Amino acid sequence: MEKAVTTTIDEALCNGCGLCMTVCPSDTITMEGKKAVVTGTESLNCGHCMAVCPTGAIQVTSLNPALSTFETFEADPTWLPHGDGNIRDLVNLMQSRRSCRNYQAKAVPKDILEDLVKIGISAPSGTNSQQWTFTLLPDRLAVLQLAQWVAGFFRKMNRTAENAFLRKGLALLGKSELEHYFQNHYESIRDGLDLWEKEGKDLLFHGAAAAIVVGSKKEASCPAEDALLATQNILLSAHVLGLGTCLIGFAVEAMKRDRRILRWMGIPGDENTYAVIALGYPNEKYQRVTGRKRALVRYFSQDLKCSV
Ligand SMILES: Cc1cc2nc3c(=O)[nH]c(=O)nc-3n(C[C@H](O)[C@H](O)[C@H](O)COP(=O)(O)O)c2cc1C
Numbered sequence: 020m021e022k023a024v025t026t027t028i029d030e031a032l033c034n035g036c037g038l039c040m041t042v043c044p045s046d047t048i049t050m051e052g053k054k055a056v057v058t059g060t061e062s063l064n065c066g067h068c069m070a071v072c073p074t075g076a077i078q079v080t081s082l083n084p085a086l087s088t089f090e091t092f093e094a095d096p097t098w099l100p101h102g103d104g105n106i107r108d109l110v111n112l113m114q115s116r117r118s119c120r121n122y123q124a125k126a127v128p129k130d131i132l133e134d135l136v137k138i139g140i141s142a143p144s145g146t147n148s149q150q151w152t153f154t155l156l157p158d159r160l161a162v163l164q165l166a167q168w169v170a171g172f173f174r175k176m177n178r179t180a181e182n183a184f185l186r187k188g189l190a191l192l193g194k195s196e197l198e199h200y201f202q203n204h205y206e207s208i209r210d211g212l213d214l215w216e217k218e219g220k221d222l223l224f225h226g227a228a229a230a231i232v233v234g235s236k237k238e239a240s241c242p243a244e245d246a247l248l249a250t251q252n253i254l255l256s257a258h259v260l261g262l263g264t265c266l267i268g269f270a271v272e273a274m275k276r277d278r279r280i281l282r283w284m285g286i287p288g289d290e291n292t293y294a295v296i297a298l299g300y301p302n303e304k305y306q307r308v309t310g311r312k313r314a315l316v317r318y319f320s321q322d323l324k325c326s327v
């Protein structure tokens with residue numbers, strides 16, 4: 020993991036307030052007399068010191084300001100204090116994002132795809148490793164190509180699952196995965212593949228005009244969490260930018276089990292894939308937000324009973 024210190028402090032600007040030392044998670048900075056000094060040998064390079072400094076004395080040179088500049092809108096560079104912001108709008112956005120399964124045949128501009136990646140990477144990441152990766156499928160042709168590979172994987176899965184002898188034999192050995200697949204997915208996948216082959220109906224990507232494959236380098240400390248947190252940022256902001264999205268778990272499964280798909284896409288062997296986001300201009304509109312089925316919530320407390 021890259022931990023080299025890239026913090027620089029302009030001694031002349033430092034007023035000695037000590038705030039940078041207070042927020043630094045890796046003891047990179049200490050106070051010497053009335054000045055902040057870089058004394059640590061490692062840094063998360065999170066930029067907290069740079070963000071907190073009242074005089075602008077600190078630079079963290081490994082942080083790239085271009086990644087906070089967007090092509091399709093102007094971002095606000097000021098920091099939003101805790102308690103500010105509009106919770107009503109934020110929750111409304113979260114509840115209005117729905118998985119979109121009807122898309123217009125309209126291309127998604129490359130600028131928007133790239134802005135979505137930049138928005139994605141404002142998510143937290145384990146040890147600030149930021150080892151996420153984004154493979155952009157910028158047009159319908161690329162989406163269809165991935166769909167073909169995924170369809171090929173499931174065609175093969177279905178052929179294997181048709182073998183009752185193999186299914187039962189594996190189940191007897193305690194490996195009931197194939198039987199589970201047969202019981203739960205075989206039929207719907209067979210029907211989906213039929214519709215795809217005979218009528219060109221795309222039940223996998225739902226006709227999406229673009230897609231983003233979100234992965235992580237295997238060496239990241241929390242690769243799955245990092246990729247999925249970035250993914251949620253993308254889903255929410257895509258809605259605000261006018262796009263519908265849908266996570267395609269079937270594609271993730273195929274890419275996980277048949278690594279040739281990754282190779283075909285030019286994704287190197289030191290990466291795993293955690294999300295495939297179908298996206299495009301929606302051809303559907305809702306009237307209201309709904310709710311969720313349930314949440315299992317408990318308190319770890321002697322006294323409190325949960326009311327959710
Ligand atoms: C990990 C994951 C995988 C999913 N895979 C698919 C998929 O392959 N195809 C699809 O149409 N929807 C897929 N979805 C969407 C869910 O069906 C959807 O999120 C859920 O029904 C709730 O609806 P909402 O997203 O509109 O709130 C997936 C969602 C998640 C979180």
Ligand code: SF4
Pocket residue numbers: 028032033034035036037038039040054055068071072073074075076077
């Ligand atoms: S936050 Fe800025 S002004 Fe305050 S001690 Fe650190 S470098 Fe100096």
